Amino acid sequence: MKNLKLLCLLALPLLVASCGPKSGGTDAEVSEAKEVEEVSASAAEYTVDAASSSVSWIGSKPVGKHNGSIPVRNGSIKVENGDIVGGSVIIDVAGIQNDDLADDSTMQAKLVGHLKSPDFFAADEFPTAEFVVTSVEPYTTAEAVEDKEEIEFEYKPASASEHMIASPTHKITGNLTMRGTTLSVSFPANVSMENGTIRAQAKFNIDRTRWGLKYGEEATITEKAKDKFIYNTVNVGFDLVASAESM
Numbered sequence: 001m002k003n004l005k006l007l008c009l010l011a012l013p014l015l016v017a018s019c020g021p022k023s024g025g026t027d028a029e030v031s032e033a034k035e036v037e038e039v040s041a042s043a044a045e046y047t048v049d050a051a052s053s054s055v056s057w058i059g060s061k062p063v064g065k066h067n068g069s070i071p072v073r074n075g076s077i078k079v080e081n082g083d084i085v086g087g088s089v090i091i092d093v094a095g096i097q098n099d100d101l102a103d104d105s106t107m108q109a110k111l112v113g114h115l116k117s118p119d120f121f122a123a124d125e126f127p128t129a130e131f132v133v134t135s136v137e138p139y140t141t142a143e144a145v146e147d148k149e150e151i152e153f154e155y156k157p158a159s160a161s162e163h164m165i166a167s168p169t170h171k172i173t174g175n176l177t178m179r180g181t182t183l184s185v186s187f188p189a190n191v192s193m194e195n196g197t198i199r200a201q202a203k204f205n206i207d208r209t210r211w212g213l214k215y216g217e218e219a220t221i222t223e224k225a226k227d228k229f230i231y232n233t234v235n236v237g238f239d240l241v242a243s244a245e246s247m
Contacts, residue, residue, distance in 0.1 A: 029184075199240065203235070
C-alpha cells in the first residue's frame with residue numbers, strides 16, 4: 001500500500017502546455033484564452049493522422065519520475081499560401097498511458113486509474129482535451145524562454161532549455177482546453193511542410209495546476225516531506241503529422 005501511494009504521488013497530468021508572464025515561474029507562455037480568427041474558406045485542409053501522432057508527458061517528484069503518452073483522437077490543420085492559419089487537435093485524455101511501469105501491469109493499471117480520477121484529469125467528466133491554433137509565426141532567438149527555478153532534488157523536472165525541441169522553426173500559439181479550463185499557450189516548435197504532409201514537433205514545460213490538476217502540488221511543500229509532493233512542472237511533448245485531403 002505504501003508503494004501504491006508513492007506511485008500515485010508520482011503521477012502526472014499532461015499535455016500537452018504555465019503561468020502568465022515568463023517571470024511567473026513557468027517555461028511556456030500562458031495567458032488568458034485568445035480569440036480564434038475565422039479561417040478563409042479557400043484554405044487547404046490537412047487531416048491529422050492520429051496513428052502517427054502522439055502526446056508525451058513526464059511527471060517528476062523528488063524521489064522519482066513517471067512517463068507516458070496520451071493518444072491523439074483527431075484534428076485538422078488549415079493552410080493558406082504555404083502558411084498554417086488555423087486548426088485544432090482533440091486529445092484522448094481518457095486513453096492516457098504509462099510507459100515506465102510496463103513490467104508491472106498491476107501497478108501500471110493502478111497508476112493510470114489514479115491519473116483518470118478526479119485527483120488529476122477527471123476523465124469521466126472531461127474525457128478529451130483540445131488545442132486550437134490561434135497563430136503560427138517564425139521562431140527567433142528573442143522567443144527563447146527562461147528556465148524556471150525548481151526545488152533542488154535528484155529527480156527535478158528537466159528545464160525548458162534541456163527539454164525543448166532542437167532547432168525550432170516556429171512559435172505556435174493556441175488555446176488549450178483541459179478539465180474545463182481554457183488558456184492560451186505559446187511554445188517553440190519544429191514545423192515542416194513537404195510532399196503534402198505537415199509535421200510539427202515540440203517539447204515544452206507547463207504548470208499543471210493552472211488547469212486544475214493540483215493533487216500533491218508544491219504549494220504545501222513546507223508541510224510535506226519530500227516524498228509527499230509532485231513538482232508542478234510537467235515536461236510535455238508532441239509529434240503531430242497531418243496530410244492534405246487529396247493525398
